[in-house]
Amino acid sequence: MSEHHPWTRRAFLQNGLTMVSTAATLPLFLQRSAFGINDPRDRRATAQQPGVPEDRILVVIQLGGGNDGLNTVIPFGDSHYYTNRPTLAVRQQDALVVDEGQGIGLHGNLAALKELYDEGVVAICQGVGYPNPNRSHFKSMDIWHTADVPNGQGTGWLGRYFDNTCAGSPQADRCIAIGREAPIATMGKTAKAISFESARLFRWAGEDLHDELGETYQKINRGGSPTGALKPDQTNTSFLMRTALDAQISSDKIRKAVARRAEVSYPGSALARQLKMIGAMIRSGLTTRVYYATMGGFDTHAGQQYRHANLLKQYAESIRAFYRDLKDQGNHQRVLILTFSEFGRRVKENASRGTDHGTAAPMFVIGDMVRPGVHGPHPSLSKLDKGDLIYHTDFRQIYAAALEHWMKADSEKILRGKFKPAPVLDTKNI
Amino acid sequence: MIFRCRNRPINRTFYFYPARYSTDEGDTMNRILQPINDEQFGFTEAQHLLRRAGFGGRAEQVAMLQRQGIDGAVDHLVEYSRIDWDAPQETFDADLKRPPTAEERAAWRQARKDNDAEELERLKKIRQQSDREDRKQARLLQRWWLRRLAESPRPLEEKLVLLWQGHFAVNYRGVKDSYLLHKQNEFFRKHAMQFAALAKGIVHDPAMLIFLNNDRNRKGRPNENLARELMELFTLGVGHYTENDIKEGARALTGYTRRDNDFAFNRRQHDTGNKQILGTRSAYDGDSFVSLLLKQPACSRFIAAKLYDHFVMDLTDPAPSDRDKVIAALAEVIRRSRYDLKPALKALFSSKHFYSAAVMGAKIKSPVELTIELIRTLEPGDYEEKPVLDALRMMGQDLFNPPNVAGWPGGRAWINTSTLFVRQNLATYLITGHRPDRGRYRARSQPYDAMALLRDLPNRTPEAAVTHLTDLLLGAAANSNRRAQLRQFLTDRKDKIANDSIIAMLLLITAMPEYQLC
Numbered sequence: 001m002s003e004h005h006p007w008t009r010r011a012f013l014q015n016g017l018t019m020v021s022t023a024a025t026l027p028l029f030l031q032r033s034a035f036g037i038n039d040p041r042d043r044r045a046t047a048q049q050p051g052v053p054e055d056r057i058l059v060v061i062q063l064g065g066g067n068d069g070l071n072t073v074i075p076f077g078d079s080h081y082y083t084n085r086p087t088l089a090v091r092q093q094d095a096l097v098v099d100e101g102q103g104i105g106l107h108g109n110l111a112a113l114k115e116l117y118d119e120g121v122v123a124i125c126q127g128v129g130y131p132n133p134n135r136s137h138f139k140s141m142d143i144w145h146t147a148d149v150p151n152g153q154g155t156g157w158l159g160r161y162f163d164n165t166c167a168g169s170p171q172a173d174r175c176i177a178i179g180r181e182a183p184i185a186t187m188g189k190t191a192k193a194i195s196f197e198s199a200r201l202f203r204w205a206g207e208d209l210h211d212e213l214g215e216t217y218q219k220i221n222r223g224g225s226p227t228g229a230l231k232p233d234q235t236n237t238s239f240l241m242r243t244a245l246d247a248q249i250s251s252d253k254i255r256k257a258v259a260r261r262a263e264v265s266y267p268g269s270a271l272a273r274q275l276k277m278i279g280a281m282i283r284s285g286l287t288t289r290v291y292y293a294t295m296g297g298f299d300t301h302a303g304q305q306y307r308h309a310n311l312l313k314q315y316a317e318s319i320r321a322f323y324r325d326l327k328d329q330g331n332h333q334r335v336l337i338l339t340f341s342e343f344g345r346r347v348k349e350n351a352s353r354g355t356d357h358g359t360a361a362p363m364f365v366i367g368d369m370v371r372p373g374v375h376g377p378h379p380s381l382s383k384l385d386k387g388d389l390i391y392h393t394d395f396r397q398i399y400a401a402a403l404e405h406w407m408k409a410d411s412e413k414i415l416r417g418k419f420k421p422a423p424v425l426d427t428k429n430i
Numbered sequence: 431m432i433f434r435c436r437n438r439p440i441n442r443t444f445y446f447y448p449a450r451y452s453t454d455e456g457d458t459m460n461r462i463l464q465p466i467n468d469e470q471f472g473f474t475e476a477q478h479l480l481r482r483a484g485f486g487g488r489a490e491q492v493a494m495l496q497r498q499g500i501d502g503a504v505d506h507l508v509e510y511s512r513i514d515w516d517a518p519q520e521t522f523d524a525d526l527k528r529p530p531t532a533e534e535r536a537a538w539r540q541a542r543k544d545n546d547a548e549e550l551e552r553l554k555k556i557r558q559q560s561d562r563e564d565r566k567q568a569r570l571l572q573r574w575w576l577r578r579l580a581e582s583p584r585p586l587e588e589k590l591v592l593l594w595q596g597h598f599a600v601n602y603r604g605v606k607d608s609y610l611l612h613k614q615n616e617f618f619r620k621h622a623m624q625f626a627a628l629a630k631g632i633v634h635d636p637a638m639l640i641f642l643n644n645d646r647n648r649k650g651r652p653n654e655n656l657a658r659e660l661m662e663l664f665t666l667g668v669g670h671y672t673e674n675d676i677k678e679g680a681r682a683l684t685g686y687t688r689r690d691n692d693f694a695f696n697r698r699q700h701d702t703g704n705k706q707i708l709g710t711r712s713a714y715d716g717d718s719f720v721s722l723l724l725k726q727p728a729c730s731r732f733i734a735a736k737l738y739d740h741f742v743m744d745l746t747d748p749a750p751s752d753r754d755k756v757i758a759a760l761a762e763v764i765r766r767s768r769y770d771l772k773p774a775l776k777a778l779f780s781s782k783h784f785y786s787a788a789v790m791g792a793k794i795k796s797p798v799e800l801t802i803e804l805i806r807t808l809e810p811g812d813y814e815e816k817p818v819l820d821a822l823r824m825m826g827q828d829l830f831n832p833p834n835v836a837g838w839p840g841g842r843a844w845i846n847t848s849t850l851f852v853r854q855n856l857a858t859y860l861i862t863g864h865r866p867d868r869g870r871y872r873a874r875s876q877p878y879d880a881m882a883l884l885r886d887l888p889n890r891t892p893e894a895a896v897t898h899l900t901d902l903l904l905g906a907a908a909n910s911n912r913r914a915q916l917r918q919f920l921t922d923r924k925d926k927i928a929n930d931s932i933i934a935m936l937l938l939i940t941a942m943p944e945y946q947l948c
Contacts, residue, residue, distance in 0.1 A: 152603075153603070153834050181823060182848070192826065192848060193848065194848040205864055206938075208864060209858070209934075212934075220912070220943075234748075236947060237792075237947065240794070243847060247850045350551070
């Protein structure tokens, strides 16, 4: 970590002199009105406590289908791995060793990730799962999204983070999900995310029909009052005018951001395309705090070997390009990346040279603020639960670390229970 | 008549509520729910009634409703069972998600015993196949309801079904059985006006029993989920029961389970002992437990507030003056009619309060209201159902999928910078066929006939066209500022009144912040 904290400098630059100078001395409610007056976008919502960095970013990457953890982080030191995976096991000489003592390495196609690992910005959390694991894609994904074990019902964990920190704000651009629909994870009781496959879609499509429509449309939708905080007794009409104005401003910013050419080259995969957009949005200084990207195809029931290896390569190279981009922007210290999958896969490979739905798996936590290295032991390959790995770290402990240590939020309220944050972040220096 | 319907004499005074009261209490309520008269029931009021009690409609429909006078118009909407309708028929396969047969269970046992991976794989494939087919049927179910919402000549009926789906909320994620959701939807429709029947029926409803785990609520091992929500979300509201009432209520509901697609009472799993609920003691079962809940004054108030929230103003909105008195008066009507909701709805839809300035054009449309009003008012010919259903999901109101047992959070929760674009783009799609996700716009071979909207306009001046269209689409939310902006748009285009300029105006109006209101 560098000496100075880039976010304080940024906040200073973005919000102007008055606000920062008042922030140190004024009580919270006065600060809020100062934010309200000084900034048309009403940034008060994220300023929870004085002194808490308000431009930290969390990027969540979902690997859909159930990534095979055992062929991602390779337990080459364990002979059970080779007896259970006669055709699929990665040979020791092909693995990229990360922990000689434990006999742990990364799949050879994760070379790009290993590069970041060697730079000290990757934490590998082993054996992540939850009690009574569900092996249905839908259910298990819902459980990860809602952090509601075992039902997977209700609002999403990131949505609840916004519910708790930005109550009453209809600004959806605090959370941006790349994809057709906002994932459940981002849906709060009131908080909703922006979602689009491409930024082109985050705007009024009526303009496509005739150029001349745009001008009147803009007049109509930019009539709202930009200043002042939303008051609870405000009429629905002024609430709508205000939100319409916010929507135009967000749309302008986002489209302008992603229209710029990236300064760092990205590979051509779907995940890379998403991360490139996210990188562009971060570069442009959007106030977005959470980004969500997804990558599919990990449901490898048959003929897994090359398919899976390919996916890992795409994943690792996309992440590396994204990190390089952030570094080029000087934003690498502002961004924490979490990647997860709804479950790992069975220890024993199946008859079709694939693997079936399993349970615990490793999770990668990436960024300058992590405690790099391998966290926790590899789950035992001999002591199994009906042929599946037994987790030792609850995924909600990882969420708690991101919420508590990085976003400085009350994780107990958001996760609806007390979870000891996994020690994956360098809490002394952040 | 407005909607194809049988002509039958309507007794206008029979249900008319204030006439039945003579006590002081009744007088107060007379004042609170004082009706408007026919002179006060103009075009805007008739349109307001049709939007709120239904999903809006064409100008001719509004005009015909207005001609019936306030009592006739309210009767027309509330007494919808007099209107015949050949509803779109769709058959739903009841057996896509059936319990395994004895042979199948034996096969599973055998395969597990033999550790026969191939056989297990085969059996799993069969199960996954039925899951897939059921998800397909769930999409069919959504299309079926969308058509009903858009086409029914009994719009209040569908609007009530929507209310009950959000009130007794279960979702496909939790039930995973499209047939049971269809069955539940028909149950809501059958008893849409009878809250007592709904409350009593819901503890017999297989989808609800699965969703709230009552199929696992057994004597000695109670599961409190249904008992809790029954009191908190379905009948009384928070603060009108204790944790102990929940525990005892759960015992009353033991053994209420389902067998395949039907309710089943498992006598052996039912706890027959005495239960202490809400200060009474009796050997309650699920049915008598619900009857006890319906007797609580808190229940009629809770339902009155729900009707107010659905039809008048969201409870989360700034409260119009008299709101709480109106809810109390409605609760009294509901109590006296023993949860027949017709008298309460008639009194509400006739009341001055319902037509007050703080209410008309001031409520945020739910995604379903927005969508169905667009379809019913503009009657776009050839739209596909899929993009419409996709838009509903993106706007936050996926049919048959409220987010959780608390239903859809309404009012301002529907609106944010992201959903606002979806709302505007849905209107664009319905009017022009242009989908924002489909690249370049290609004009329809048969463009939408926008001129038809001006058919009854005697004098097609630009002023008249602007006024007519804003009145039609914005109703009470129309204002002079917006009219001036549209007027300017026409002036800049040489005041040409033609199909494409009217389409342009429709696109602009439906993209106005005020279009989100009704």
